[in-house]
Every structure is written in C-alpha cells, then in structure tokens.
Amino acid sequence: MSARDKSSWEQTPGAPAGHFVSGLVYTDPDIYRDESDKIFSNAWRFACHASELPEANDYRVFDHDGQSLVAMRGEDDVIRTFLNVCSHRGAKLLDQPSGNAKHVTCFYHRWTYDNHGQCTGIPRASGYASDGVKKESMGLREVRTDVLHDLVFITLDGATPPLETFIGPALDRFSEMLSGQPLEVFHYNQAVLECNWKAWHETNMDLYHEFMHVVLRQTQVNAMPMEDRKLIVFEGGHGGSGGDLKAAYDGYEGFAGRGDDVPPLAGMSATDFRFINLFPSTAIISRGTVVRIDTVTPIGPDKALLEMRGLGVQGEPDGHRRVRQKHHNQYWGPFGRNVPEDMVAAESCADSFRHQAGRYQIIARDEKMAGQDDAILRAFYAEWGRRLGRDPGAPV
Amino acid sequence: MSDNEAIRMLIAKSCLTLDDGDFSAYLALCAPDYAYRIKAWSPELRNDMIWLEHDRDGLAGLFATLPEHLQRSGRLSRHVSTATIEARENTEAYDVVSSLIVHHTDLDGRTQTLAVGRYKDTVAWVDGAILLSAREVALETRDLGIGLHVPL
Ligand code: FES
C-alpha cells in the first residue's frame, strides 16, 4: 500500500504473461524494424474504400511501410495497386493524393504507364537499342490487391495467404452494413501523431477508457448492463464487439434524438455501437447511422500517420448526408467530442514511454469477454508476439 | 465610427473572446440566427467536407460542455487580417473575407502555427449593433495534430 521504489517500479507487473506489455514495444528501434519486416511487409492492410475510385482511370495514392503506393481502377473495373515509383530512375509518379489518369506520365523523362502497370512509352527508346532496356520489361511493381465488402486491401508480399484467410470471420458481422447498401466516403483527414502506431490502435481496442470520454460516461457506460456486452476475438489478432453495444444518446447535451431524422445503415439500429479492429492497424466502427474507418501507419518508432474516414450512403438525399456528417462529426470529426481526446491519451502515454519513465502497460482486465475486458488488446499482442517471435511483456 | 471600422473590430473581437475562452462575450457578438461552420476541401476525395456545423444554440451547448472535456492544453491565438468588406444590395448586411492564422502556445510557452484558413463572414446591423450572422471557417490546414474541441 505504498509508493514504489525504482526496482519495484521496473519489475514486471504481477500479472500473468500476455497481460502486460513492455514500454519498449513503443520505442525500441530494432522492434520497429522487425514490425516492418514481419508485419507491414506482408500483412494485408486496408488501403481505401472502393468509392474513392468511382470511375475508370481513377487513382488514389497512399503510404504504406514507408513507401508511396497508388491504387488505380482500370477500364476493366479491376482495382490494381502499384508502387508509386517510376521504373526509370525512381521518381514519384503521382503527386496528387487522388485523380483520374488513363496514362501516367513521369514528369522526369516522360516515360508513360497505363493502369495495368505496363510501360507504354519511352521517349527516344532507340537510345537503349544496344543494351536491352525496353518498355516490355519496364512495367511498374504491382502490389497484390483484393477487395472485400468494397474495402480495398493490399499486401506487399506475394506469399501471404489470401485476404479471406487473413480476415477469417472477423468481418462477418459487418458484411450487411458494408455491402447492404453502397457506401461512400464523405470524410477524410489525417493527423501525424507523436506516438507509436500501436498507441493509437490501442485506443480503438481498449474499452476501459470509456471513462476518459465524458460523452461515453454519459451515453454508453450505463446504457446496458456491462455483463450483457459481448466482445469477441479472432485468430490473427482481430477483435471487436460480439453483440452490439448500446448508446443512450439523450444522456449528452445535443445528442438526443440521434437517428430520428436519418435511416440507420443496413443491419444496424441508430443506437447500436459495433466495432472491429483488424490486425494490424485498421478499425471499423459504426454508430448506427454512420461508419468510421481508421488506419494507422508507422512513420517511425515515435510517429504515426492516422487516416480517418467517415462513410455514408452513396446517392442519398442531401438532408440525410448532412445528418450523417453531423453524427460523424459529433464523435469523430477533427472538432468532435471523442477523437481529439483519444489523441491526447495516445500522445500522453507515448511521452512517458519515450524515455522509459513508464515501463509497462497493464492489459489484464478479465470480465469473461464482456464489459470492459482487455481481451481484444491481448489478442492483438498475442499475434504481434507470434509474428515477431518476441514476448510483448519482455520483448528484448 | 464607419461601418468598415465597426466590422473590423467585430471580427477582431470574435477572435479575442474565443482566445480568452470568454464564450458568453463571443456569443454576444452573434445574431440570434447565427450559423457557424468549419469546412475543408479534401484533395483525397476531391470534395468539400463539413467538419463542424452549429447554430447559436448548438454553439452555446458546445461551450457549456467544454469544461468536462479532455482538451489540448495551452492557448490558441487567432489572428485575422480582413481583406474585403462588401455591402449586400438593399440590406444592412456585408460579406467579409479575412485571412486567418491560429497559433497554439503550449504550457511551456512554445508557440507553433496550428492552422491557416479564411473567415467568410456575413455581418449585419441588428437593433443598432453590428453582429455576426454567419461564419464559415474555410481551413487550408487539415492536420490539426491532436485536435480540438473549440471552434476556430
Ligand atoms: S525517372 Fe521517370 S522517366 Fe525518368
């Protein structure tokens, strides 16, 4: 019952293995490189929503594992992804985050490519006649791409098992919402956070921190008996809500009547709260009328790029869209009530672990897969440990 | 005081009152039908986005709940430079465009630019006072770091 001295503070917490995480997982440069080699260079990763490439020849540029990639919709309607790098001398091909291009012309020496990744033109190609450089062998590096429920995923590794195997049943409870009506991204923004990527992803996996958010204290914590909330984890480190959590929106000023003036998404009711965290770095979260997709990309051990998307129904009346935007913004907008608070939390913990003032994260809550169980965090770190061959509690 | 002078002062005051967290003084500068909105253009979606939208009551509610929220610590300083003031024909209203810079100063006194954009305001004479009747904050900055709860 007292404050702890140095050795007691630095000791592993008195919880079973797998129930705590060493702060080194957020800071150690070797672990960071290992994550790139053993997670990001081969796991499937959410790239964008198919609605971001509505027309043939549309493209969408994004960053993954330190590289710039571009997803393109061909005239055959197939979405393909390539490294956004010219075969000639490595210039970045596309500068804009999105656009429409039947052919991509590299600005540097004007080599051209089509959206199948074939090199279609080399100016004054005769200069290469004697050395065998020819457009037929100068195509772009294609990256495996697959689409599930309009979610576009990529993997850098040709040997990774298929997307459906990787996801398993983790998206089953989302298939109706994601495919029951065509969805469309209406909100996108990024934030560079001064924390390790996992510190952000944890905010989506940790139910216990509902207490941090006044909105959730007032609308969610008491909306249903804790023991009736069901959580679920899947092979591969994915985890989320097993049965829907409920929200009582009249508990918070200005949120009452949420859902009265717009239909909920397919398979949802306005007061449902449903979420899934896909290993390694994507969260899909729905609050009945609107859905958010969150992706975090490592930039360095101590820096992460967070991408935030909000989705509504494609082609819906303006009035409905406005209401969905409002519902999105109430929680998740850059001026919303929840996400800015989560960012404070992620950066605050990072600050403690940066110089090992903080030593461990305790993820030991056991509520029999209900309430605010830490099982989703444990499942994530179990998969992380399996891939890296490291114990998250003693990783070096 | 000329109308132009009164309008410049109104807009400058709207910044200082928000900087000071004096929300009742801010709301006193707003007409009863005040409409507030933050917008940003997304080059990713090639579309406009609305990031915050409130009427006067909605803003008052937002301000009232602010103390219970976890916020980025430190202070914001909004700086405006009003560029154009155009009278609307046959009304007592003006359309006003100002460029906006918001700085954040942390608890250790370090200041960084947080956001740039424009205020697109409509102001009007109401019962002898010049008041804000609409404000659109058009943001250039789309990465606001750890984010905010307060209107800019
Ligand atoms: S680097 Fe692209 S054409 Fe030379």
Ligand SMILES: [Fe+2]
């Ligand atoms: Fe949160």
